[in-house]
Amino acid sequence: MTQSAKLGAVNAELLAKALEGFVLMYQNHAAREDTIIFPAWKNTMSEEQLDQMGDKFEEIEQQQFGKDGYEDAVKQIGDIEGALGFADLSQFTAPPPPKVS
Amino acid sequence: MDAANSRRQFLWISALAGSGLALTACRKQVAQDKTKETKDQDEEGAQVTATEDLMREHSVLRRALLLYAETVPKLRSDPSSIAPDALQKTAKLFRAFGEEYHEKKLEETYISGDRKSGWCGSKSAGHSNCATQSRTRDN
Numbered sequence: 001m002t003q004s005a006k007l008g009a010v011n012a013e014l015l016a017k018a019l020e021g022f023v024l025m026y027q028n029h030a031a032r033e034d035t036i037i038f039p040a041w042k043n044t045m046s047e048e049q050l051d052q053m054g055d056k057f058e059e060i061e062q063q064q065f066g067k068d069g070y071e072d073a074v075k076q077i078g079d080i081e082g083a084l085g086f087a088d089l090s091q092f093t094a095p096p097p098p099k100v101s
Numbered sequence: 102m103d104a105a106n107s108r109r110q111f112l113w114i115s116a117l118a119g120s121g122l123a124l125t126a127c128r129k130q131v132a133q134d135k136t137k138e139t140k141d142q143d144e145e146g147a148q149v150t151a152t153e154d155l156m157r158e159h160s161v162l163r164r165a166l167l168l169y170a171e172t173v174p175k176l177r178s179d180p181s182s183i184a185p186d187a188l189q190k191t192a193k194l195f196r197a198f199g200e201e202y203h204e205k206k207l208e209e210t211y212i213s214g215d216r217k218s219g220w221c222g223s224k225s226a227g228h229s230n231c232a233t234q235s236r237t238r239d240n
Binding site: 007008009011012013015016019020022023026027030033034037038039041042050051053054056057058060061064065069070073074076077080081083084086 | 173
């Protein structure tokens, strides 16, 4: 769908719905993983095991990307935000609430 | 100077010399410990724990999700204002970094895999602990 140069109205609506569902699913999963799953998993390990696991993850990252995959992903998402006009944080800053007299 | 006095003097000088040597050795040890400590801190500073690693990877994915969420109203109001190739790049990043690496190589291998050995069956997790697994099923 995103391979054509421009998105038609029908495709755009289909894509919008798919994105909404995708966002909702991942927001819920990631939030629970960060607050429940990962801390519980961490509690099963000793300091030393956690340290070894960190090294293991680092090794996998190197194998998968041949470099620092995280740094590269951060750069990529920053570039995409720039391309879509979402790089400037001020556009996402809420205005001050109206004064209540 | 009698014998007793010179013996006392000898002991006094020996004690001072001994203390001096001990202090020098201590100072050297402290300096070495400090160097090691600084080195460890540097290494620690550059290192992230496994859980921190997973969470910061989530943050990259969250930025992609924010981008998708911001795109939705634009898709509905003015689809031509959205560059499809930027969305495609986001999807490719999500697949490579989020699904193939973060989920498959890390979460499914080390967390879902560990779950089979029973770690998440404990009530301390306070959750059904099926987040990773059910997302995989949903996909």
